[in-house]
Every structure is written in C-alpha cells, then in structure tokens.
Amino acid sequence: MDPSERPAVVFDNGTGYSKLGFAGNSEPSFTIPTVVAVNESFLDQSEQCSSANWLAQYNAGVMADLDFFIGDEALSHFKSSGLYSLRSPIRHGQVNDWDTMERFWQQSIFNYLRCNPEEHYFLLTDSPVSTPESRECMGEIMFETFNVPGLYISVQSVLSLSAGFAYLKSLSEEDSEDSVSDMTGVVVDIGDGAPHIVPVVNGYVIGSSIKSFPLSGSDVTQFVMQLLQERGELLPPDDALDIARRVKETYCYTPSDIVKEFKKHDSKPSKYIKQWSAIKPKTGVPYTVDIGYERFLGPEIFFHPEMYSPDFSTPLPELIDSCVQSAPIDTRRALYKNIVLSGGTTMFKDFHKRLQNNIKKIVDERVAETNARHRVEVKPVEVNVVTHPIQSYAVWFGGSVAASSHEFFECCHTKEDYEEHGASICRTSTVFKGMY
Amino acid sequence: MILLQSPSRFLLQILKDRIVSGDKGVDIDCHTVEFDDVRYHVQFSMRNPKVMVLSVALPLAPPEAILYDGLPLGAIDAIKAAYGAVVQILDPPKDCFDLTMKINLTKLPTDEEQRNVVLTQIASVREVVLGAPLKLLLRHLASKTVAPNVDKLVALVHRPNESFFLAPQADKVTVVYPMRFQDSIDIVLATSFLQEFVEARRTAALNNAPSCMWSPVPPLELKGVNADALDANAGFVTFVVFPRHVEGRKLDKTVWSLLTFHAYVSYHVKCSEGFMHTRMRRRVESLIQALDRAKSDAEKLKKLVHGGSFRRLSMKHEGNSNH
Incomplete structure (x- = not known):
C-alpha cells in the first residue's frame, strides 16, 4: 500500500498544547500539553565516563534515552517524583530545543498515535515568523530520524483561515447560499505562545504586515493569578498557576464595557462571584477561592494592555487596524470583512463581539474624517470578526482539511527530494511568495 | 516506554x-x-x-x-x-x-x-x-499438548503481506520472524540490534527468557515454505517458547510481545536513530564552540559586520555529518 493512500498525520505543536491526529477527522485524536519530563540523572555526563555511565544505567535498570514522558503523563511524573525535570521544547511559538522536540515527536508518533512514521505523510505547522533554519531543522529530524515518505510544513495562519473558510462553507451548504469570500482575511492567532496578526490575501501571507502582540494566554493566566493573590485569596503556591489557568478557562469572559461590569458585580455579587473549590495537594485540606472581578479583568489585557504591562499600551483592536492599514490598499476592504480568530485564548465569551465593535469604531471614525475632509460620501467599510466553535484547534482542523485533499501529496517535500537536495528544500514556504 | x-x-x-x-x-x-x-x-x-x-x-x-x-x-x-x-x-x-x-x-x-x-x-x-490463533496454540503448549488439526508449520499474519511462522510441538513452540525493513540505514541498524538482542539474552539475568537466535539465512524450520515469504533483508529471528513462558497470566503478555515483535524492533531502531542524532547535534555544537574560541578578536568583529550567523554554520555542519 502506498503511503499516500493512508491518511496523513497532522501535528500542530503549539506553545501550550499540541494537537495530534489524522487528516480527514474533524477533531484531533489527542490534545496534550507540549511538555517533556526527562530523567536527567543519566544525561549530560561527560564523554569520558560514558562506559561507567552505561554501567550505572544498566545496574539501575534504566534506559535513559527512553526514560521520558510527554503531555499529561509528564506533568504527573514531574509532580510525583523528583527524578524528572520538566522541559518545554517550544517557547513563544518557536521551537528552541530540538532534542526535546524530537523526543516529543517520537512519543507522539509511537506511543500516542501508534503509527509507523514510514507509512504516513506528515503535515507540521510553523509560526509565520519562524526562521528558515527552524524549518530546515524540522525537515531534517522528520526525514532523517523518522524516515517519513513526505512532509509538508504549513504556516499556522493560513491553516486557521482555511479552517474558518471550510467551517463557514459547511454551514452555507446547508443554507444553500454562497456568500463566502476566498482565502483572504486577517488571522488573529492568540494561543499560549506569541500572538500574531497575519494578513493573508488569496492564500498568500503578506509578510511585511505581520504584527505581533506581546501578551498571550499565559499572560492572562499570570494576571488572573496576580489579581487573586493581591486580593488575598489563599492559593497554595505550587498549584497557583494551575488554578489560575483553570479559572481562566472556565469563568473568564469579555464584557462590552468594563465600567458597567464593575457596577454589575457590585450590585449583585451573589450572581457574578463564583467559587472554586479544591484540595491542597500537600496537606489534603479542602479550600475555596472566590472569583470576582478576575472573570472579566483577565481578558481585558487585550483591550487595555497597560493594566498588565507598562511597556506596551497598544490595544489589540488598534493593532489589527494598523495591520490592515499597512496592507496594500486594494485588499483592505476584503481584509476588514474577514477577521478570523484562532487559538485557545480567543475562546472567551463575547471576545469577537468586543473586537468587532472596537475595530468598527476605529474604522468608522476614519471614514467619517475622510468624508468631512474631502466632502465625499465613502461607502462604509464592512467589519466582520468571524467566530466558530473550533477556534481552539482551528490550525489543526485546517491542516486536517488541507492534508485530506489529493493535491496535498503533490505539494509535499518527498524523501527523494530530501535525499537529492538536502534539508534546504524546507527553507522556504510558497505562501510567502505572493505578488505582494 | x-x-x-x-x-x-x-x-x-x-x-x-x-x-x-x-x-x-x-x-x-x-x-x-x-x-x-x-x-x-x-x-x-x-x-x-x-x-x-x-x-x-x-x-x-x-x-x-x-x-x-x-x-x-x-x-x-x-x-x-x-x-x-x-x-x-x-x-x-x-x-x-x-x-x-x-x-x-x-x-x-x-x-x-x-x-x-x-x-x-x-x-x-x-x-x-x-492474537487469537497464537493464543490458541500457546494455550495448548501450556497444557503440553499439540492442538488438533494443526499443520507442522503455521503462518500468521502480522504485517501487511508478511507473516511469521510457528512450529508447534508438545513441549515447545518455535517462532520464526523474517525481518524486513525498507530503508537501507534501518536494515543495518536492525541487523546489529538483533545481534545485540541475541547477545543480551545470554546474560545471567535473562536465563529464564525464551532462547533466541538470529541467522541471515532461513532456519531449518522453514523448509518447504514459499520463497517469496522467505525474502528477508534483515535476517531471521527465532524464539523457542517453552510451557513455563505461557503459564497462567504470562500468556497474554507473551502473545502481545510475539505479535508486535517487528513493531518493537522498528520502534527501537527509530529511537536509536533519534538518540544518535541528538548526540551528533551535541557534538557539532561543541566543535563549533571550540572553533569559535580559536578565532582571533579581529575575525569575530568581521563576522559581526558581515552578519554571517552562528546558527547557519551549525546547520551546515550538521547536515554534512548526518550523511
């Protein structure tokens, strides 16, 4: 059986979570934290004592190169035993530790998906601002170590855009209307790592207009934890970050107006204040935490970043606007019309409404100004923030859709290409080679 | 794992x-x-x-x-x-x-x-x-009988278009795997892995494990089998399973291990390749650092001006060393 007859493997390795699965499915098979717990007691020893090292390992009944865990297992092993240390191979959206990344892939392939990498094509994703060298490294590991027959490295934002497109198309088929735009839009990708605003026109990324936003999902978590602690809630220090993360995922939402929200909370605390109960890990004593303003203040850092970080004060809507303004002038209307959200941190309730209102306000003001200055009547600009329920794994879904088409297998870098030309075939991505 | x-x-x-x-x-x-x-x-x-x-x-x-x-x-x-x-x-x-x-x-x-x-x-x-047919045969082995209506040599499918062979007898079952790999590097690694595997079996700690042999040519048990089925590029592995290996609760484990032996070998071949690459990367990094230390200050300054990056150098060397 030819590898192209089997479904391709789609990996979307994010800073916080990795999504693993097969093309053609609508959901990833596994969503696990991108962490690796390694047993370091036998690693990092100097070359001279390598034979002694081997003997020590042998006597301890350990194979150091296989003694590691990924995902949730890594977290639980890290907590329960002092032997392991936790490593995250991806920081701020980019892989910075290739050894750990290789191990992570090894376990995800053999232990999670349980497939033979020689039998499947692979689709990996990559941040829009990552270096050609990192793509080269990716190709090298995939072809050399795992012997994959074909590899495609796709840009995350293009995949999120096609995910939104595919989702809307599936809806419009039912309603039998075809008002969906083509592959043009602004992707607002906010995950746990480095958020980016990426304009895509006809499937090509406009590289010069990519903007990055310094605050991400992990900053929201940090901020929620900070707020809870400042208010005097007693959080066990070991678990504080974890609790803040879960509070964020369950209770946080985006209000339309922050002042009104404070009033609402003050007038009816019983309705808005939530409780979080858990058990202290060390002592086993149950405790509860009150969650009040944190519920809406957490996501507010995207609209008022100065609350959290003094060095950065441009709100997200303004940044999106300036991103579109820096794109070629004939694409701007289409870009405003299709602003696609992607990444887990955009899942807050009403996040898209707030974003849409704020951007609309900026755009309308600009249009009114133009009208007044030139005494003309410009057609109003349509602003539309697209939201769909699969935002948290939109990149993976886009990858799954892309890799299940027949053209996919023709676009892949194949093993033969790699052996002929080397890792340099992975350096460039065609999506950056548009006419813009 | x-x-x-x-x-x-x-x-x-x-x-x-x-x-x-x-x-x-x-x-x-x-x-x-x-x-x-x-x-x-x-x-x-x-x-x-x-x-x-x-x-x-x-x-x-x-x-x-x-x-x-x-x-x-x-x-x-x-x-x-x-x-x-x-x-x-x-x-x-x-x-x-x-x-x-x-x-x-x-x-x-x-x-x-x-x-x-x-x-x-x-x-x-x-x-x-x-594993059903394997379990059937091994269960008979546990009771020291031969299953009725069973040929002298049973072929069981374990990979697409590939099978492994069992020769059941009353007191032992001989299991033979023709090992095939696609990639030339895999073949070499698998061959040496299997030879080590046989070697490791001889250590005192594994005295009770099923005896294990590796040979580049088909063993005698496979006489008369179709030549297509005997075309193996990484040799043949033979295990001899005795009743003590399939007693009681050990049976399930034995069945699974025998059934996935090929997958096990290929998994470990991939792991060792990964491990070797890690070591190669580390070695290249350290060599580049040594080279960097040897440079004179003037050279370092020049490098900064021209903007040739440290990273690119490291990638190039790595690529060469892997081939």
Missing part, C-alpha cells in the same frame, strides 16, 4: 470520555491507523449515545496465512470470550473493514475498577483478534 502497550490509547480515551460525558450525545465519526495497517473506525450516533460502532481492518494477509471469513482462526470465539454481552458482532462488516462490532456501553459493569478493566480490553481489540 520500552514496550508498546496493548490497548490503543485513542480508543481508550474515546471510551472513557464517553463514560464521563454521560448522556450528552455528540456525533463522533473518526478513523485512525495504527502501525502495520490496522485501521479503526469509531462511530457514535446522536440517537444512541451509549452505543459505539467500532470497525477494525486488519493487515492484508499474504497467501501462506490462512484466514477464516477474513479473520484469523478463532477470532470470533476470542471476542465472545473476552467481551461477553457488551459486544455484539455485526455481520457482514462495513465496507473495507474486516470486523464490525457494536459495543453497548450501558452493559458495562458499574464498579469503576471493573469497568476500566473491560474498557482496556475493548481498546486491546487488536491483541484479541490478531
């Missing part, structure tokens, strides 16, 4: 999620592929949220392995024995699949621990189906 686990993580996760999520019905229709072309198709429908339809496709059998209605010998009985009332076999199976089962989650035991045992069993459907 040194050995591959028998239950499929994916199936187990879906089953457990479904138990936890209760009656909230969501349509699930997904497929997954495991090593050696075992495919699963899982379906939950909105109407019947507690019924899972699981279809399994087995690797394509070579001519020498005999199947009964597309399934290995004794597979249906093994399924019935393992799952009892929870599972109902649908006949005929779905298109492109060899077995379709209807799993009724309401019939699971209520006790959590027992339920988890049954769920793990369901997730290990591969072992139950593909």
Whole structure:
C-alpha cells in the first residue's frame, strides 16, 4: 500500500498544547500539553565516563534515552517524583530545543498515535515568523530520524483561515447560499505562545504586515493569578498557576464595557462571584477561592494592555487596524470583512463581539474624517470578526482539511527530494511568495 | 516506554470520555491507523449515545496465512470470550473493514475498577483478534499438548503481506520472524540490534527468557515454505517458547510481545536513530564552540559586520555529518 493512500498525520505543536491526529477527522485524536519530563540523572555526563555511565544505567535498570514522558503523563511524573525535570521544547511559538522536540515527536508518533512514521505523510505547522533554519531543522529530524515518505510544513495562519473558510462553507451548504469570500482575511492567532496578526490575501501571507502582540494566554493566566493573590485569596503556591489557568478557562469572559461590569458585580455579587473549590495537594485540606472581578479583568489585557504591562499600551483592536492599514490598499476592504480568530485564548465569551465593535469604531471614525475632509460620501467599510466553535484547534482542523485533499501529496517535500537536495528544500514556504 | 502497550490509547480515551460525558450525545465519526495497517473506525450516533460502532481492518494477509471469513482462526470465539454481552458482532462488516462490532456501553459493569478493566480490553481489540490463533496454540503448549488439526508449520499474519511462522510441538513452540525493513540505514541498524538482542539474552539475568537466535539465512524450520515469504533483508529471528513462558497470566503478555515483535524492533531502531542524532547535534555544537574560541578578536568583529550567523554554520555542519 502506498503511503499516500493512508491518511496523513497532522501535528500542530503549539506553545501550550499540541494537537495530534489524522487528516480527514474533524477533531484531533489527542490534545496534550507540549511538555517533556526527562530523567536527567543519566544525561549530560561527560564523554569520558560514558562506559561507567552505561554501567550505572544498566545496574539501575534504566534506559535513559527512553526514560521520558510527554503531555499529561509528564506533568504527573514531574509532580510525583523528583527524578524528572520538566522541559518545554517550544517557547513563544518557536521551537528552541530540538532534542526535546524530537523526543516529543517520537512519543507522539509511537506511543500516542501508534503509527509507523514510514507509512504516513506528515503535515507540521510553523509560526509565520519562524526562521528558515527552524524549518530546515524540522525537515531534517522528520526525514532523517523518522524516515517519513513526505512532509509538508504549513504556516499556522493560513491553516486557521482555511479552517474558518471550510467551517463557514459547511454551514452555507446547508443554507444553500454562497456568500463566502476566498482565502483572504486577517488571522488573529492568540494561543499560549506569541500572538500574531497575519494578513493573508488569496492564500498568500503578506509578510511585511505581520504584527505581533506581546501578551498571550499565559499572560492572562499570570494576571488572573496576580489579581487573586493581591486580593488575598489563599492559593497554595505550587498549584497557583494551575488554578489560575483553570479559572481562566472556565469563568473568564469579555464584557462590552468594563465600567458597567464593575457596577454589575457590585450590585449583585451573589450572581457574578463564583467559587472554586479544591484540595491542597500537600496537606489534603479542602479550600475555596472566590472569583470576582478576575472573570472579566483577565481578558481585558487585550483591550487595555497597560493594566498588565507598562511597556506596551497598544490595544489589540488598534493593532489589527494598523495591520490592515499597512496592507496594500486594494485588499483592505476584503481584509476588514474577514477577521478570523484562532487559538485557545480567543475562546472567551463575547471576545469577537468586543473586537468587532472596537475595530468598527476605529474604522468608522476614519471614514467619517475622510468624508468631512474631502466632502465625499465613502461607502462604509464592512467589519466582520468571524467566530466558530473550533477556534481552539482551528490550525489543526485546517491542516486536517488541507492534508485530506489529493493535491496535498503533490505539494509535499518527498524523501527523494530530501535525499537529492538536502534539508534546504524546507527553507522556504510558497505562501510567502505572493505578488505582494 | 520500552514496550508498546496493548490497548490503543485513542480508543481508550474515546471510551472513557464517553463514560464521563454521560448522556450528552455528540456525533463522533473518526478513523485512525495504527502501525502495520490496522485501521479503526469509531462511530457514535446522536440517537444512541451509549452505543459505539467500532470497525477494525486488519493487515492484508499474504497467501501462506490462512484466514477464516477474513479473520484469523478463532477470532470470533476470542471476542465472545473476552467481551461477553457488551459486544455484539455485526455481520457482514462495513465496507473495507474486516470486523464490525457494536459495543453497548450501558452493559458495562458499574464498579469503576471493573469497568476500566473491560474498557482496556475493548481498546486491546487488536491483541484479541490478531492474537487469537497464537493464543490458541500457546494455550495448548501450556497444557503440553499439540492442538488438533494443526499443520507442522503455521503462518500468521502480522504485517501487511508478511507473516511469521510457528512450529508447534508438545513441549515447545518455535517462532520464526523474517525481518524486513525498507530503508537501507534501518536494515543495518536492525541487523546489529538483533545481534545485540541475541547477545543480551545470554546474560545471567535473562536465563529464564525464551532462547533466541538470529541467522541471515532461513532456519531449518522453514523448509518447504514459499520463497517469496522467505525474502528477508534483515535476517531471521527465532524464539523457542517453552510451557513455563505461557503459564497462567504470562500468556497474554507473551502473545502481545510475539505479535508486535517487528513493531518493537522498528520502534527501537527509530529511537536509536533519534538518540544518535541528538548526540551528533551535541557534538557539532561543541566543535563549533571550540572553533569559535580559536578565532582571533579581529575575525569575530568581521563576522559581526558581515552578519554571517552562528546558527547557519551549525546547520551546515550538521547536515554534512548526518550523511
């Protein structure tokens, strides 16, 4: 059986979570934290004592190169035993530790998906601002170590855009209307790592207009934890970050107006204040935490970043606007019309409404100004923030859709290409080679 | 993780999620592929949220392995024995699949621990189906008899178009694997891995393990087998299993280990390749650092001006060293 007859493997390795699965499915098979717990007691020893090292390992009944865990297992092993240390191979959206990344892939392939990498094509994703060298490294590991027959490295934002497109198309088929735009839009990708605003026109990324936003999902978590602690809630220090993360995922939402929200909370605390109960890990004593303003203040850092970080004060809507303004002038209307959200941190309730209102306000003001200055009547600009329920794994879904088409297998870098030309075939991505 | 686990993580996760999520019905229709072309198709429908339809496709059998209605010998009985009332076999199976089962989650035991045992069993459907004939033979070995109506040499499918061979006798079963690999590097690594494997068996700690041999030519047991089935590029591995290896609870483990021996070897070949690459990368890094230290200050300054990056140099060297 030819590898192209089997479904391709789609990996979307994010800073916080990795999504693993097969093309053609609508959901990833596994969503696990991108962490690796390694047993370091036998690693990092100097070359001279390598034979002694081997003997020590042998006597301890350990194979150091296989003694590691990924995902949730890594977290639980890290907590329960002092032997392991936790490593995250991806920081701020980019892989910075290739050894750990290789191990992570090894376990995800053999232990999670349980497939033979020689039998499947692979689709990996990559941040829009990552270096050609990192793509080269990716190709090298995939072809050399795992012997994959074909590899495609796709840009995350293009995949999120096609995910939104595919989702809307599936809806419009039912309603039998075809008002969906083509592959043009602004992707607002906010995950746990480095958020980016990426304009895509006809499937090509406009590289010069990519903007990055310094605050991400992990900053929201940090901020929620900070707020809870400042208010005097007693959080066990070991678990504080974890609790803040879960509070964020369950209770946080985006209000339309922050002042009104404070009033609402003050007038009816019983309705808005939530409780979080858990058990202290060390002592086993149950405790509860009150969650009040944190519920809406957490996501507010995207609209008022100065609350959290003094060095950065441009709100997200303004940044999106300036991103579109820096794109070629004939694409701007289409870009405003299709602003696609992607990444887990955009899942807050009403996040898209707030974003849409704020951007609309900026755009309308600009249009009114133009009208007044030139005494003309410009057609109003349509602003539309697209939201769909699969935002948290939109990149993976886009990858799954892309890799299940027949053209996919023709676009892949194949093993033969790699052996002929080397890792340099992975350096460039065609999506950056548009006419813009 | 040194050995591959028998239950499929994916199936187990879906089953457990479904138990936890209760009656909230969501349509699930997904497929997954495991090593050696075992495919699963899982379906939950909105109407019947507690019924899972699981279809399994087995690797394509070579001519020498005999199947009964597309399934290995004794597979249906093994399924019935393992799952009892929870599972109902649908006949005929779905298109492109060899077995379709209807799993009724309401019939699971209520006790959590027992339920988890049954769920793990369901997730290990591969072992139950593909391992059925192997288990049959080994069970006879445990009671020191030869199964009736069994040929002197039995071929069992374990990979697409590939089989391994068993020569059952009353006091021992000889298992022979022709080892095949695609990639030239894999062949070399696998050959030396297998030779080490035989060597490791000789250490005192493993005295009770099944004896193990490796040879580049087909062993005597395989006389008279079709030449196509004996075309192996990484030699032949022979295990001799004695009754003591299949007593009581050891049986299941032995069946799974024998069934996935090829996957086990290929997994370890990949792991060692990964380990070697890690070491190569580390070595290149350290050599580059040494080179960097040797540079004079003037050179360093020049480098900064021209903007040639340290990173690119490292990539280039690495690429060379890997070939």
